[in-house]
Amino acid sequence: MLHALPDPFLTWFNRRGWTIHPHQQDMLDRAASPCLLLVAPTGGGKTLAGFLPTLAELSDGSHAGLHTLYVSPLKALAADIKRNLRTPVDEMGLPIRIEDRTGDTTATAKKRQRADPPHILLTTPESLALLTSYEDAPRIFAGLERVIVDEIHALAESKRGDQLMLALARLSALRPGLRRVGLSATVEDPARIGGLLARHPDPVEIVHADPGPAPDIAMLETAHPPPWAGGGGRYAIPEVLDQVARHKTTLIFHNTRAQAEIFFHHLWLANEASLPIGIHHGSLAREAREKVEAAMVAGELKAIVCTGSLDLGIDWGDVDLVIQVGAPKNVKRLVQRIGRANHRYNAPSKALLVPANRFEIVECHAALDAVRAGTLDGDTILPGPRDVLCQHILLTACAGPFDADALFAEVRTAGAYAELTRTAFDACLDFCATGGYALRAYDKWQRLMQRADGMWHLRDPRAAAAIRMNAGTIMDTDTLKVRLKNRMGGRPLGEVEEAFAATLTPGDTFLIGGQTVRYEGLREMTVEVTRRADREPKIATFMGTKFATSTKLTGRILEILAQDTWPDLPEHTAGWLALQRKVSRMPRADRLLVESFPHDGRQHVCAYGFAGRNAQATLGLIMTQRMEGLGLAPLGFVATDYATLVWGLEPLQDAAPLFQADVLREGFETWLAGNAVMKRTFKASAIIAGLIERNIPRSASRKSGRQQTFSSDILYDTLLKYDPEHLLMQITREEALRGLVDYGRLEEMMARIGGRIDHVTLDRVTPLAAPLFLEPGRIPIEGEGRERVIAAEAEILMAAAGLTL
């Protein structure tokens, strides 16, 4: 059935000299479909395609209340879409109210939106989850016809997506005829994404847009070779500035916030032409981000140094070049970043890669090959996590009494939870109600109670405030706000990680928002700084997101390493690899290279497993446990996508016992219970499931006076000892195996190497190991070695202070 556009739309398109894209027409034609997924490259007019049916349906002004809910993973995207929708709506004079609702929306505006919802509400998964938790949710969503999930490919990989799909299940229960629309970038398996979007077991219709011309992508040629090690791409600054000057708007992507800050700092120092350049990343204060966003929309900036916070489909002005600094880790991510350039449908996107060190040259080459070959990385979609389900149950209870059977049926309409068993669901419900402990201790203080009529409700309705405050599944590393110190309380600059703040002493300087500031002290969880920066900045080490290089990309890298010579690589990199082959060996896909060497007073072991960062970290934990048992006194390790480097007090004589598959598996079993990664995973799940409250209502915190905290590690240890089969321990094991632990890729590595281990003992650091010494994210090992180091340090401190026993 062909649906013509209403007249005002045709006039508007004509006036702009536009014709409707085939996929936009397709979306209109199939507007009645209960579930529709559009797969289109960036710049394909995807958002307009998603909204056209809504605008058409609302154009006669007869609809009262909320009509379309738009959900995007980014707050900035919601604000951007609002701007972009306003233009056609205003120019056509359509009677449509559009508002956004995110964590940044004021409390007054939020309240008004609940009382009088706009026609189109733009929001995030977290804000939507909160909306469904209000008692008046049925009234808010009374007129809802369509829900549009933007960038669904990004949400599909995360717990935010799981939470969103549970919220959609809720909405479909409230509005049985609700139509779902998903907008996705190019993905390997659209049907799988569609399966998540659709109300299970409904089918999904998929609309494919023309993928457009192939991107124009190359390595940036620089006068200086990249350094042996480290990140940030500082060496390439002259060439980057040159490119910025020659393009209209350039986005300069970095993999971490710290790298973005450092690069921006040095870019400014070298910016003799005073080109207007801004910085944008998730750790900056909202005011700072908004300023940059506004300047960008107004076309005032020649370049923006950014991170993943600009990763998704924000349509910012005339971007005609994307520069990726550092290896992209994942081909799909690279393709999406490249898509940022040239938002005109039929022009190829232009991108340049800047490897930060010589290993990344190899990675960038592998990624380039993959883009040209058109191979994306597939994602495995896993069953819906139960910590998210626990939070959903609590939020449901906030909205009012619920029936467990009905909620179970509703939850199973979310694709990821379609296979959820009643037993598994009941365990979550029991956890929410009583804590779910083997020892029934809280019968008097249950969180959820069952009424005589079988309905579940909150024992104390006031608990709803705390539950809502702790909603969400985004696990920020613990961060502290940074403010300029003055009498008025100070301007917020952004955030740094607690672990970084812990390394600061007054007088230290660091970079934030592109400026160097001086650490003055800590006041009530706020880092106070001044502009009196008189020293070279300390590196700001926000962790950012660490992506593991995908299996496919790793395979390509190993193929490159296996070549006899490297005519395609720059001479310096080829020479570096040749040197590695000469002094040690080259890692191979079918063998495990292990190097051991002394350096800087410590004994080092480097294992090149190429299993991705998370699996290499797991390998590090198992290795160090085994080394502790062998009396090698390991002190710590660091893991990258391709290797694990361990340092300790005693040299490794024989690598074979460390890496036999059965030894690793056995080590894994015993190790899994009591390690730092498990504790970190536990903490995240415990927060999501509502066992740990990150935020408490201000009235309660004020009452308590001096705040005392105890670590989530203690809860983990207690459960491990007294209640090891508790729901949260089960969830932690499930999560760890597929997330941070990534045992699957370790298994894949073990199968690949089949027990073939090459142990090379050397007297110094090898070329391939050198970059590992500059990696952030070193993990200390608490063992014999640590005790020896602490004892030695304490003696030095006592002697220095002139104190004796």
Added chain:
Amino acid sequence: MNVAEGHRINLGRAVLTALPQRALWWAGMRVLVVSDLHLGKSERMARRGGSLVPPYESQETLARLADLIARWDPLHVVCLGDSFDDNRAAEALPPEARTALSAMMAGRRWTWILGNHDPGPVALGGDCTDELVLDGVVFRHIAARDAQVAEVSGHYHPKAGVRGSRRAAFVTDGRRLILPAFGTYTGGLDVSDPAISGLMAPGARAILAGRTMVQVPLAACTRPAHGPPTRWARGLG
């Protein structure tokens, strides 16, 4: 430096041993001292509408105390206050915990020093008092501003860090001694916090509880910029 069995502390005339298990042993008097057990903490959190945390901490705290009593066979056990998270928590103590406590109390003197969390007397046997003086050493919950004699106290849950490792700590200047918290669900306050360091005379030191007991000058303990290591489950100070 002593390994495993503890670290010697001279307090006035008394010779004391800081034990790795966050307790104090006075060999000359055969007195075992523990501070801030916070029994019943999980119950109190739940009662006040907070999280339903694993309800095993009293069991765990008492099991560790029983181990110490079995190891040292004290004539007298002194609990330095905040033994219960509040009086209702003491009343709500499960029967097994009461039994375990009674077994530990049998055949020895037992003193409950009253703390700011558990100000009333407890119906569990033993003596309840604000202060106790033994052979010239005074035991109280919160260190007195102007203590004239050797004093042992608790309350602050001191913690100290050396080379990135943060541990529960004893703090002493030779006249005053502050014990770390013994309870399982207890956070800590850094020893460099003025609330603790302000009580100590120059030359004070912190003794870190752990597998290896080490002491460091209090002045060398720099405060971590972030205060307590994690930021949740607050509000029960």
